[in-house]
Amino acid sequence: MKGENTGSVKRLFLHAMRSQRKELLVYLSLMLLGALISMSVPLCVGYVTDRLIPKSESNAILVMMFSLILGITAGLLINVTVNRTKIRIQDRKSVV
Numbered sequence: 001m002k003g004e005n006t007g008s009v010k011r012l013f014l015h016a017m018r019s020q021r022k023e024l025l026v027y028l029s030l031m032l033l034g035a036l037i038s039m040s041v042p043l044c045v046g047y048v049t050d051r052l053i054p055k056s057e058s059n060a061i062l063v064m065m066f067s068l069i070l071g072i073t074a075g076l077l078i079n080v081t082v083n084r085t086k087i088r089i090q091d092r093k094s095v096v
Contacts, residue, residue: 019092020089020092023085023088023089023092024089026081026085027082027085027086027089030078030081030082030085031082033078034075034078034079034082037071037074037075037078038075040071041068041071041072044064044067044068044071045068047064048061048064048065052064
C-alpha cells in the first residue's frame with residue numbers, strides 16, 4: 001500500500017520542479033557565492049590585524065577596507081536576489 005504512493009509522489013514532485021530548475025540553479029549558485037563572500041570577510045580582517053597594522057601600511061589597510069565594503073555590499077545584493085528568487089519560486093508553486 002505504501003509502495004503504490006511512492007511513485008506518484010515522486011512523479012508529482014518532479015513535475016512540480018520541472019518549471020523551477022532555472023530558479024533553483026540561480027538560488028543555489030547565489031547561496032554558494034554568498035557563502036564564499038561571507039568567508040572572505042574574516043580572512044581579510046585577520047590579514048589586516050596580523051600583518052598590515054603592525055607594519056603601519058596605511059595604503060594596504062585602505063585597500064583592504066574598501067574591498068571589505070565591496071564584499072559586504074555584494075553579499076547584501078546577493079541576499080536580496082536570493083530572496084527575490086525564493087518569492088518567484090513560491091509564486092510559481094502557488095500557480096501550479
